Amino acid sequence: MRELLYNPVLIKELKLRFRSVKSSLGLTFYLLAMSIFVFGMIFLATNMTGSGFFRPDESYFMFIVLTYIQLALILFITPGLTAGTISTEREKQTLTILLTTSQRSWQIIIGKLAASIAFLLLMLVSGLPIYSLVFLFGGVSPGQLAVIFLFFLLTVVAIGSLGIMYSTVTKKTIVSMIATYGSMLFLTGVTAFFFVLAIQSGFTSAVQSPSLFAHFWASINPPMMIFSFVSPEGSQFLTQITQVNFPGWIIYVGFYLLIIFVSLLIAIKKLRVNMGKMR
Amino acid sequence: MIEITGLTRKYGNFYALNDLNLSIKEGVVFGFVGANGAGKSTTFSILATLLQPTKGDALINGKSVRNEPHEVRKQIGYMPDFFGVYDQLKADEYLDFYGASYGIPAKEREKLIPELLELVNLTHKRYEYVDLLSRGMKQRLCLARALIHNPSVLILDEPASGLDPRARVEMRDILKQLKSMGKTILISSHILPELAEMCDEIGVIDGGQLVAHGSVAEIHEQLQNERPVSVHLLGDLTGFVSFIEEQPFVSNVTVDERRSLVKFSYRGSDEEQMALLKTAILKDLPIITFSQAETDLEDVFMEITKGVEMK
Structure with a gap:
């Protein structure tokens, strides 16, 4: 239990990450970009249109755009933060010493993952006050915001796990980066393409039947799932087009939990690869 | 342990x-x-x-x-x-x-x-x-x-x-x-x-x-049957070189003409080494010094690893 609660790798990684100038600069620019967008939009809606007020539907639109911006940020930053965690240690020749300590492989991997995610969470949480401005103008419920944050958390952990797995199995950080960004591209782009293909093939057949594949591809695609979370029409649209009446979020949660489990398992098994069964 | x-x-x-x-x-x-x-x-x-x-x-x-x-x-x-x-x-x-x-x-x-x-x-x-x-x-x-x-x-x-x-x-x-x-x-x-x-x-x-x-001394001992010997001569070295090359237990003969030195490895016993020196003196070979060089650890290492490479 003590091992679970106290992780030296996590403490060390957090210390190193938050000492780095790059981290505080990254955080500053992120908040700056968010602020420019939110305040710029409010300014446009109130002053430029001459109406002098901000309507709830405009607030809701801002919420959707902000959610997509944050999703893009997560998809872009997570691989960068996680794909080098183990391979960098290998390149810097610090891994050998770390592996001879009495820390278990899972402790090292979980510590690395938690430290990377902690930074991303800090980014998301630090953006929360800006995000919450939408509440001032109505149109969005706190429950929606909570669901979106849980969705972000799951996505971050899954992509982070993939990054750590690639970082463990590849020797070079650059290869690991390419593989992680490639996987992310698959999850956001290729799945959308497969969804379109599956729908197309459904339309061309004489009898329209439920398209399970289309439903699956749409359900594991983060941007499409966000759409179903932020608007009730989103999930209805998916049910209508695929004719499958099964909540997409269950597939999403199941699939991404599977990614997390498999990736972390491989990373833990492969960390002390030269030791075979000896861990 | x-x-x-x-x-x-x-x-x-x-x-x-x-x-x-x-x-x-x-x-x-x-x-x-x-x-x-x-x-x-x-x-x-x-x-x-x-x-x-x-x-x-x-x-x-x-x-x-x-x-x-x-x-x-x-x-x-x-x-x-x-x-x-x-x-x-x-x-x-x-x-x-x-x-x-x-x-x-x-x-x-x-x-x-x-x-x-x-x-x-x-x-x-x-x-x-x-x-x-x-x-x-x-x-x-x-x-x-x-x-x-x-x-x-x-x-x-x-x-x-x-x-x-x-x-x-x-x-x-x-x-x-x-x-x-x-x-x-x-x-x-x-x-x-x-x-x-x-x-x-x-x-x-x-x-x-x-x-x-083994201990450093033990490893030295392992090489004791092949001692490096150095002979300093006066004048012409050819007589001594042809003499020593004909002797049993002698190998690795090297000649340093500039310093009038002949070096070789000897595997014989102490008695046989003494007899060798006696014969050389009786043959009127111009020997100034006849000495056994100390083997340091570097020599030991070179000697041992050379043996393995040749296997």
């Missing part, structure tokens, strides 16, 4: 380590000597649980590196030949991280860290960033790191490599101190005379095999 039995590591058809058998008693400083690629680092990696042996096993204080690696890690302090340090971590934080990695409570670490820094003469660098330390200081800090959990066995892979003479001497002094603390130390080095001074026992490894093992 270290017991190595039939330790083998294969990469394809290449044997990096071939059937290594070795027993090292508690408190012994054991020097591992070998050329690059001889198998020293492979042995150390296996003992440090970084590499799985293809065959065989090693027991460290009764714990098997094959079956109980987690337990072995608690028994050993390992210092690799090449290692990196974390940027933006101070010397005390560096030690604190590894102390925590071995499960040492925070309060105990607070007491331990100044003691270890004092042991390796780095007290004044306690709050310096590790990556800004000199090579020698990093090596000493890494040694302190290897000692943080008070291991009974230290595995030090070339701890003095790349250090300037002063840093070497400092490192040697620290190792002597550790020896006096009763630690079992396995140390590899290319600097053979240094090992001879520090080590109780020496193992010479070549081509993945242990080719000689």
Whole structure:
């Protein structure tokens, strides 16, 4: 239990990450970009249109755009933060010493993952006050915001796990980066393409039947799932087009939990690869 | 106490380590000597649980590196030949991280860290960033790191490599101190005379095999049947060279005309060597001096490893 609660790798990684100038600069620019967008939009809606007020539907639109911006940020930053965690240690020749300590492989991997995610969470949480401005103008419920944050958390952990797995199995950080960004591209782009293909093939057949594949591809695609979370029409649209009446979020949660489990398992098994069964 | 039995590591058809058998008693400083690629680092990696042996096993204080690696890690302090340090971590934080990695409570670490820094003469660098330390200081800090959990066995892979003479001497002094603390130390080095001074026992490894093992004196003895002899002559050397080349037990005859020296290896007994000298004098060969050169550890190493290469 003590091992679970106290992780030296996590403490060390957090210390190193938050000492780095790059981290505080990254955080500053992120908040700056968010602020420019939110305040710029409010300014446009109130002053430029001459109406002098901000309507709830405009607030809701801002919420959707902000959610997509944050999703893009997560998809872009997570691989960068996680794909080098183990391979960098290998390149810097610090891994050998770390592996001879009495820390278990899972402790090292979980510590690395938690430290990377902690930074991303800090980014998301630090953006929360800006995000919450939408509440001032109505149109969005706190429950929606909570669901979106849980969705972000799951996505971050899954992509982070993939990054750590690639970082463990590849020797070079650059290869690991390419593989992680490639996987992310698959999850956001290729799945959308497969969804379109599956729908197309459904339309061309004489009898329209439920398209399970289309439903699956749409359900594991983060941007499409966000759409179903932020608007009730989103999930209805998916049910209508695929004719499958099964909540997409269950597939999403199941699939991404599977990614997390498999990736972390491989990373833990492969960390002390030269030791075979000896861990 | 270290017991190595039939330790083998294969990469394809290449044997990096071939059937290594070795027993090292508690408190012994054991020097591992070998050329690059001889198998020293492979042995150390296996003992440090970084590499799985293809065959065989090693027991460290009764714990098997094959079956109980987690337990072995608690028994050993390992210092690799090449290692990196974390940027933006101070010397005390560096030690604190590894102390925590071995499960040492925070309060105990607070007491331990100044003691270890004092042991390796780095007290004044306690709050310096590790990556800004000199090579020698990093090596000493890494040694302190290897000692943080008070291991009974230290595995030090070339701890003095790349250090300037002063840093070497400092490192040697620290190792002597550790020896006096009763630690079992396995140390590899290319600097053979240094090992001879520090080590109780020496193992010479070549081509993945242990080719000689024993105290420095015992290894010297192994070469006693082939003594290097040096003869200083006056004037023409050809007469002596043709005489010596005809003698039994003589090999490796080399001539240094500038210094009027003839060197050769002699495998005969003391009596036979005395008879050889007597015959040469009776033949009126112009000998000024006839002496047996002292073999140092470098010669021993060269001689032993040459034998293996020829096999």
